[in-house]
Amino acid sequence: MKLKAFHKLSYGLYLVASEYKGKKAGYIANTTFQVTSEPEQLAISCHKKNQTTQVILDSGIFSVSVLKKEVNMKIIGDFGFMSSNDIDKFSGINSIIAKTGAPIVLDSSVAWFDCKVVKSVDLGSHYLIIGEVLDSDEVSDEEPLTYQYYREKYKMYSPKNSPTYIEKSLLDAEPATPSHAIKEEEPEHEHIFDGESYVCVICGFTYNPEEGDPSMGIAPGTPFEDLPEDYKCPICNASKEYFKAV
Numbered sequence: 001m002k003l004k005a006f007h008k009l010s011y012g013l014y015l016v017a018s019e020y021k022g023k024k025a026g027y028i029a030n031t032t033f034q035v036t037s038e039p040e041q042l043a044i045s046c047h048k049k050n051q052t053t054q055v056i057l058d059s060g061i062f063s064v065s066v067l068k069k070e071v072n073m074k075i076i077g078d079f080g081f082m083s084s085n086d087i088d089k090f091s092g093i094n095s096i097i098a099k100t101g102a103p104i105v106l107d108s109s110v111a112w113f114d115c116k117v118v119k120s121v122d123l124g125s126h127y128l129i130i131g132e133v134l135d136s137d138e139v140s141d142e143e144p145l146t147y148q149y150y151r152e153k154y155k156m157y158s159p160k161n162s163p164t165y166i167e168k169s170l171l172d173a174e175p176a177t178p179s180h181a182i183k184e185e186e187p188e189h190e191h192i193f194d195g196e197s198y199v200c201v202i203c204g205f206t207y208n209p210e211e212g213d214p215s216m217g218i219a220p221g222t223p224f225e226d227l228p229e230d231y232k233c234p235i236c237n238a239s240k241e242y243f244k245a246v
């Protein structure tokens with residue numbers, strides 16, 4: 001089996017949210033897809049250890065927000081890498097309450113769906129949850145985020161609880177992907193900087209000194225050691241001590 005084949009599957013990125021007895025929960029999902037049109041039904045695959053999964057099963061409702069291409073990374077960090085038990089993910093977030101009672105996140109979203117659970121299937125590590133869409137709306141005409149764009153821009157892999165998680169060391173051990181494109185002679189790049197890259201052990205974000213971190217005002221060519229002491233991971237907000245050299 002070739003694990004890299006799984007990276008050829010295309011996905012979007014979504015924020016799935018629910019609420020039960022006043023407890024709001026939400027997480028970032030790539031496995032959200034429409035499974036029927038009459039009636040309109042969406043399926044989501046949720047890890048059993050996700051707080052949101054139990055909230056969805058208890059309440060029987062969930063919302064799906066379709067994230068925009070230039071997503072606010074604080075939303076990815078809070079909803080994708082933190083637990084609803086540890087922080088209030090909805091604090092300071094623009095959200096509304098759906099017909100079903102599920103919270104819907106509007107920030108960084110281009111559209112949303114409000115769903116009632118009609119079925120759940122136990123898949124071992126995950127539940128496949130199918131919901132009938134009771135309401136939906138468009139929020140903006142901006143481009144939706146794709147998983148491939150996110151992966152390439154932020155050099156990120158799926159977190160452990162994701163249905164599409166693959167151990168990075170296994171991926172790296174596979175032979176290189178054959179290229180069918182005719183390779184042109186690559187021009188010699190001027191070598192700007194030769195420092196080490198550092199990876200955030202919480203979320204997997206890689207700080208590449210050659211690129212810097214323009215989102216945090218860090219110029220290209222800045223070595224990791226020269227980052228300000230209060231530098232934080234742009235994805236999960238972890239401080240510098242959570243970074244390891246790679």
Ligand code: FE
Nearest residue numbers: 200203233236
């Ligand atoms: Fe991080």
